[in-house]
Amino acid sequence: MASSYTLPIPPELVYNILDNLVRSNECSSCLQTDLAALCASSKILRSFATPYLYRTINLTTLHDKDTYAYRQNALIRTLSTTSHGIHTHSLLLPYTVPNKWLQIATHTPNLRSIQGVGTFFPEDHDEDEINTATKLLTTLPLKTLILHSEELPLRLHTLLTPTIETLVLGELFAEESSFNDLRALAGNNLKEVIFHDFDVDYDTARERDDTLASLPAMESLVIDYTLGFSLSGVIRYLQQSKLHATKLRNFEFKQQLRSGNSLKDIATMISCAKGLQTLRLSLIKYPNDPASEGPEDGFIASDTLEEIEWTAINSAPDGSEDQFLRLVLDSLPHLPNLKRVAMFDETRGGSGAEAVGLEKEGYVFLKEGEEVEEGEKRRVIYVVEAGRKTTERIVEMKSGVKGEELVCLGEDGKIAL
Numbered sequence: 001m002a003s004s005y006t007l008p009i010p011p012e013l014v015y016n017i018l019d020n021l022v023r024s025n026e027c028s029s030c031l032q033t034d035l036a037a038l039c040a041s042s043k044i045l046r047s048f049a050t051p052y053l054y055r056t057i058n059l060t061t062l063h064d065k066d067t068y069a070y071r072q073n074a075l076i077r078t079l080s081t082t083s084h085g086i087h088t089h090s091l092l093l094p095y096t097v098p099n100k101w102l103q104i105a106t107h108t109p110n111l112r113s114i115q116g117v118g119t120f121f122p123e124d125h126d127e128d129e130i131n132t133a134t135k136l137l138t139t140l141p142l143k144t145l146i147l148h149s150e151e152l153p154l155r156l157h158t159l160l161t162p163t164i165e166t167l168v169l170g171e172l173f174a175e176e177s178s179f180n181d182l183r184a185l186a187g188n189n190l191k192e193v194i195f196h197d198f199d200v201d202y203d204t205a206r207e208r209d210d211t212l213a214s215l216p217a218m219e220s221l222v223i224d225y226t227l228g229f230s231l232s233g234v235i236r237y238l239q240q241s242k243l244h245a246t247k248l249r250n251f252e253f254k255q256q257l258r259s260g261n262s263l264k265d266i267a268t269m270i271s272c273a274k275g276l277q278t279l280r281l282s283l284i285k286y287p288n289d290p291a292s293e294g295p296e297d298g299f300i301a302s303d304t305l306e307e308i309e310w311t312a313i314n315s316a317p318d319g320s321e322d323q324f325l326r327l328v329l330d331s332l333p334h335l336p337n338l339k340r341v342a343m344f345d346e347t348r349g350g351s352g353a354e355a356v357g358l359e360k361e362g363y364v365f366l367k368e369g370e371e372v373e374e375g376e377k378r379r380v381i382y383v384v385e386a387g388r389k390t391t392e393r394i395v396e397m398k399s400g401v402k403g404e405e406l407v408c409l410g411e412d413g414k415i416a417l
Helices: 011-024 028-041 043-055 065-081 101-105 127-139 179-185 207-214 231-238 242-247 263-272 320-334 392-399
Strands: 056-058 090-092 113-115 144-151 166-173 192-196 220-224 250-257 278-285 307-314 340-345 363-366 378-386
Touching (some): 011 043, 065 101, 090 101, 179 207, 207 231, 231 242, 231 250, 263 320, 320 340
Parallel strands (some): 056 090, 090 113, 113 144, 144 166, 192 220, 220 250, 250 278, 307 340, 363 378
């Protein structure tokens, strides 16, 4: 660390400035430019800024696809000839081009997060690469692991290490794995699990729900386009302990079948999730599905729920979104913290049914962005939108960006000076 007499300000203030720079900069490409400029300004500032410059390495092709290979090789040369890799905590890799994550991760011993789709076991891997990849994935102190669009040459549970807090599983070809492999997570301090188009072998129809019930308490659970789980299984999970019931803040149950997941199940699940703040549901209904049974009390109740999002996916329009909206309207007195209701229509084979009129005594319903004067009436934002994609987060992971964010290395292909 630099001594204080070489700086016009105390070192602690320099670190505060760098921390604020990182927190306030939403564009990682701009952040890299700013940090690189600081490193170039003087040797003393370089000693402060270098750990920040290498903390997050974001390799994408959107910045400049033609020079991606050159920039990747330049990064590997820098990491292999300096000690800068000890500062790296996060590595984000592209989806559409070959990457050399093994050569990068070998020089980043403190790596906590690897985000990439189709990253770890490419089709042309050999035995040595498999062994090296397995060793890295099981010895690095990873807190975030994304296994998506992978052909696993080993059992899934081998990769589920005790340090993992955020796990994404999807589109895996894992011939020898089963849902029971997820029981390896039982002792983890989980924060978030995302299932997206995830399917492995199972012996019984209840195996998915049984496995879900064995997972530790977590803050966020997303089940997206992964059939076989049920709201009944989620209820069982929440009933495992008081911590399970109170820790869950976000729950997404998307592109699932309406059959077997009734409005009554939704109400029961909400009542069991004592700390739930955000609920996103997307259920597919077919013409021959039985009518959805409603809750016995005629309403859903939660002291913590702030946002509800409902997507109707029907093979033919049947007004099911109206049924759910009416239930929400009837439940408003029992949802004291609800601030936003979003209704989407992804009707298959027909036009969407119109939403019911919003009328509820004592409430003012707003469109997104609208404001009204303060008054005695409670305000709830209501959003109606047709044709919303339900896999945005996976698209983000595959593209390596979030929103308009562009990244990574400088135009000369180097992240270091």
